[in-house]
Amino acid sequence: MTEQELISAEVVEDWKHAGNKRTSFAIMQSSTMKAIVLTVIFLSSTLLYFYLEEDSYDYGETVEFDQQRVRTYAEELLTFGHPDWFGRMSGTIEEQATAEYIANLFEELGYQATLHTYEVPMHSVNSEPSLRVCTPGTIGAIGVAPCSPADAGQQITTFNHRIDYVIQGFSGESSFMFGDDVDVIHLGDGSDDSLWTAASGNIGYIVGGGAVSSNTDIMRLAIENDLASIIHVNKNYNCGKIEGNDCVPIFKGTRVAPILEANGGTMPSQMGFISMSKDAGEILESVVINGSGRIEMILDVTNDEELTVRVPCGTYYGKTDELLIAGGHHDTVYHAPGAVDDTSGVASVLELATIFSEYINKNGDPNKTLRFCTWGGEEEGLWGSTEYVKEMNQELAENLRLYVNLDMNHVDIDPERGNSVWFSTNHEDDYGHIKRLSEKYKN
Template sequence: MAPPSRWSCTLLLAALGAATASELQIPLIPQQSPSRAGNALGKPLVNTDDLQASIKIESLVERAKDLYEIAQKSVHEYGHPTRVIGSEGHAGTLEYIYSALESLGGYYTLSEQPFPAVLGKVYESRLVIGHEVPESASPMSLTPPTAHKEPVYGDLVLVANEGCDASDYPAEVTGNVAFVLRGTCSFGAKSELAGKAGAVAAIVYNYDSGDLSGTLESPTPDHVATFGLSGKDAGPIIEKLKAGKVVDSIAYIDAEVKQIQTTNIIAQTVEGDPDNCVMLGGHSDSVSEGPGINDDGSGSLTLLEVATQLTNFSVNNCVRFAWWAGEEEGLLGSDYYVEVLPEEENMKIRLFMDYDMMGSPNFAYQVYNATNAANPEGSEELRNLYLDWYADQGLNYTFIPFDGRSDYDAFIRNGIPGGGIATGAEGIKTKEEETMFGGVAGDWYDPCYHQLCDDTGNVNSTAWLVNTKLVAHSVATFALSFDGFPERSKASMQSASEEPAKYHGHRLVL
C-alpha cells in the first residue's frame, strides 16, 4: 500500500475535528505586502500579447494526460477513473495542483482551505406507478434511501399548490407517496415537508413535458427518498388522481449521503496591490461517473497553465487563483469560501472570473450574459472584455444565461462582479451555431458530459487553446490596471441578489 499523501493527512486532521481553516492555522486569504510594477522581482510588467503567446496547446495536453492518470487511482474503489471528492483521484488532483504551484519559486502565496462537504451516491433505484415504470423517473441528487434501503409501497397523493407549505400536504400523505408539482420553492423543501407529513417517498413532477433531474441540496433528517418525473409522464397520472381514482406505487432507492472533508486551493501573487485583486477559479473535482477531463479538468488546467506562465511577469494588482472542491455536489467549495470571507476581504476582490469547461468537443464560444442591471456593477464590463477579444480574433460567440450553474454564483450573490466563458455541456447545438462554430447541430456540446468517456479524447484542442489565451488576456488586463473598471462599494454588497436561482451548480434546485 502506498503511503498516504499530504492531502489524505490534511483531510484526516480535518475529519478529526479541525473543520475550519483557522483551526488548522491555514489562512483563508494569502497575506502579502503591496508591490508595484514588479520591481522586486526584476521582471517585465505583464503584457497581454506576451502572456497569450506563452500559452501552448502541447503543455495543456500533457497536463490532461497527467490528470487522467491521476483519475485512474480511483479505479479500485469506483470501478472506473474518477476525481469525485473523497476519492483517491481527487486527492491526487489536489496534490498535483499544489505541487505544481509550489514549484514556481515563491511567486505565489499558497493556502489550503479544508471544509466539510456532503457526498451523495445512488447505487440503485426503481419507481413503479400503477403497472408502469416511467422512463423519465430519476432519483434526486443527495436523496436519502427508502426505509431500510428496501422498496416502499403506497398510493400517490396529490399535494396542493406547489407543496411549499405544510398545509398543502393532506392527511392522506401519511404512509403514502407525495406527488408534488415543481415550482416556487426548492426540491429539498418539498422533500422535507413530505417527510414531516409522514410520506414514505416523494415524487416531484415537472410543470412542462420535459424530464426533471435535480438535487435536494443540504440534507435534513426529514428528507425522504425523492424522484423527479417529467410532465409528460405525470399528465395521465394527475388526470386519474383528480378524477378520484387510486394510483398505487412502489418506490425504491438504495443511496448513501455522507459528510466528508475536502479542500480548496488558493494561490495569490506575492506582488501586486492586495487591496485590488482580480480573482479567477475553476473546480478541481469531477462527477463520480467519470474522470472529468473536460469538466472541469480543462478549466482547472487552464488556470494552472496561466498561473505558471504569469510567473515570467510582474503585476500591478494581485492575482488570486482558486481551485474549488465540491462543485459537482452543488458549488460547495466556492460557497464556503465566500461565506467565511470577512467583509473587508470581500471588498478587495474587484471581480471574479469563472472558467468551467473550456474545450467541449462540439463547442460554441459561450459568454455568460452578465449585465450590470441584474448583477453587481462591473459584471457587464467583464462580459464586454470577452466580447471584444473574440471580435478582435475574428471569432463568433454566443450568450448563455448567467443563472447559477457554476462557481460564480456565491460571488455575485455577495456583491462581487462576476462572469466567465464556457464551451457548452449537455445543451443542444443549433443549426445557427453549427454555421458559427462548426461541429454538429442537434448533438450535445459535450456528448460525454458527466460520463465515463470524458477522458483525454474529449477535449477540443482548438477551443481549449483559444479560450486559455482569452483567460490569459483577462488576467493580464486586470493584473495591469483596473482603470475604467467600476469601484467596489459596500452598497453593492448590501444590494446583492437574494432571489433564489433556478440552478445551484449544474443541477436544478427548484
C-alpha cells in the same frame, strides 16, 4: 451551479457519458476549442494588464494558449473520477485526490501552494441504489404475497441508475421493498396543497416545471406534509435534445438551512429524493400510480453529516499586495465526469497558472500578487468558496482587485444558453480596461 440553474451543457455531457453515447472529450472538439481559446486569450490578456503596471493602455500581444496542454489537464482531472459513477463528488476520496493533484501542480509551477480544508454539511452516496417496479402475477393465490419470489408471472422493471434516475442533493436514505406496498401519490406540479396532504406517509411524485420548481421547496413541502420520500420527474426540460424524445433526469442541489429549519434543526435522514426521466417516470405512473403495481426504492445515502471539502490555491507574491484571483470548482455531480461542469473551467485555470508561471520566469516578479484557486463543495451549495471567503475575509477585503471565475467555459455555442463572457466590476478604472479589452476581442 445553484439549484435554480439547470445547465444544459452539464446535462448533455453527463447523460451521454452515462449512456456510453460518446467519449468524455467529444465535447472538446473544434467549435468548442475555438470558444475556449478565445476565452482564455481574453482572460489572460485581462489578467496580464492587471499583472503589469497600470500607467499604459498598450495591452501588448496576447499570450500563447496551448490547446493540447489544457486538454491534457482535463484528461488528467477525469482520471480522478469515481470508478463506477465517474464523478468527483465533494467530500469523497475522488475530490481529495483531485485537490491534492492541483495543489501539487501549483507547487511545481513555482507558486506557493496551500490546501485549505473545511468541514461542511455534505451528503454522501454510499452504494449503488436500486429502483424497480413490479406488476404482480398470481394476485389472490393463497399464501402468495404479490411481487414476492413465489409470485408466478410477476413482471419487474428495473430502472438504470444515472440513466433513468439520479439521486438529488441532500437526499436521505430509503428502503422501501415490494412487500411494504407503499403508495406513490401523484402531486401534479406541486401547486395543490390537498395532494401534499394526501401523500402523508407515502412517496410523493411531482412533475417538474410547475409552481414548485426548486429542490429546496419540494423537500420543505415534503417535510411539512410528512412524506416518506420524493420522486421528481422531468417532463419539460431538454426534451428530445439528448436521448430520443426523452427528457433526461437532472441533478440539482438543495439548500441546507431551509431544510434544517423545516425539519426542526435536523436533516430528514430517512427521506429519499430522486429525479427520473420522462420515459422512466411514465412507466412508473402506468405500473404503480395508475395500476396495481408496487415500487422498490433503495437509496443508501447519508445526509446528516459533515465532510471535508478542499480548496487548493497557488500564490505568487508580487511587488504589491493587490490581489488577482482566477478560479473554478473542481468537484462535479456524483454521477458523471463533469467534463464540462467544471473540468473545463479547472483545466483553464491550470492553463492560466501555467501561462503566468512561464511569464514570470521570463520577465521577473509581477507588480501585483497572483493567485489561482479551485473550489470543492460547489455542486452542493458553494461550500468551498464560501468558507474560503470567510477564512480569508480580511485579506480579500483589503487587497482583492480582480476575480475571474471559469465555470463551464467549454460549452458549445447555443443561442438558448448564450455564447458570451461576462465581466463586472465596481472599480471605475477597471471598467474602462474591461471595456477596451472587450472591444478588442468581441469580434
